[in-house]
Amino acid sequence: MLKSFENVVIGGGLAGLIATNLLAKEGKQVLLIEKKTYPFHRVCGEYISNEVKGFLKREGLFPEAHELPQIDRFTFSDTKGSQTTVPLDLGGFGLSRYVFDDFLVHKGVEKGAEIYTGIQVEQIEFQNDQFILQLSDGSELQAKNVIGAFGKRSKLDKVLARDFIQKRSPYIGVKYHIKAAIDRKAVALHNFSGGYCGINAIEDGKANLCYLGSRDQLRTYGSIPEMEEAILWKNPHLKELFTSSEFLFEKPEVINEINFEAKKPVENHILMAGDSAGLITPLCGNGMAMAIQAGKLAAEAILTNKTRPEIEQSYEKNWRRIFETRLKVGRTVQLLFGSDFSSIFARNLIQHVPFVTRKIIKNTHGQPF
């Protein structure tokens, strides 16, 4: 007989961990399946918009034990290094995913959630109003509801033949933790030809340095250090950071094929949450807040105990209302980056037309919930 679960969450990033916590809190049977083993590092800028703070605190999901840098300004430099700083109305805080995800998984276990780690979901089928999942350890299980929180790109996207997976993406992501003399109250975005690099403080006096770069440039220069020296260091702020900071990882975390194409929030009856439903461009700095809110929406939809079509419809409606415009604006704003001309234009805009900057930030960020 197949092992059977009421709710299965695939992927234990922020979307999956929040959904798991909320379902378990209401006494629901929930299994979270994460292919990696906690704690682990991920490519992510680790600046979290304050729109999630009230929710996390109310749910007891804010890691109070850590003293977290509070970030209230945004510094932007163009490819030549000219820089400007503006206040961030809502602001945010810095926290590594290594700490945050591990904290949330422990909270889920405390509430009674079952967690499989180091196991991947290989196949998923929907038949007779149930999901059948095949796992990488050879086992199979059955689930009534499935939340797909498997991130930007997963084996399951191929299994489900999702449209975006056919398209190649020119972007790579690279991340380090460093110790550096930076403004710990600012999130900085330094442009370079073909991409941009974010820097902000995180816990324990450390900082996150994470950039979105180009696969073609990596191919041209042959290695990450050579590409960084040839391309990123042309921006004097990045040269200073790379040459005077202490790098805490032996080697960077790297991902490729970062795709910003639109995706569907419900596919094959799976409620897609977080990056599985669409990744916002990192320069908007709120993909994590969106993943947290989407995890909450997916759990809330299931908790209504309505029929499957009603759950799917209400989740999709709410998801589109809250996230669809933000994702579109994020894709458009991304066009302002990656070349000398566009980054200088963007810097001038931020410096001299603060009204427009505020509007862009407002349209790519949500409200506290």
Ligand SMILES: Cc1cc2nc3c(=O)[nH]c(=O)nc-3n(C[C@H](O)[C@H](O)[C@H](O)COP(=O)(O)OP(=O)(O)OC[C@H]3O[C@@H](n4cnc5c(N)ncnc54)[C@H](O)[C@@H]3O)c2cc1C
């Ligand atoms: C370069 C870069 C910088 C960024 N910087 C920021 C930032 O500063 N601030 C911000 O708010 N956002 C940022 N983001 C966006 C943010 O990282 C994501 O939006 C957020 O992590 C999404 O969370 P998630 O839970 O949807 O996915 P993830 O955190 O990616 O989690 C998905 C999980 O699913 C697991 N998984 C995948 N397939 C399977 C499977 N078949 N079976 C089991 N498990 C599976 C993966 O191992 C992973 O742990 C950045 C993104 C990039 C690319």
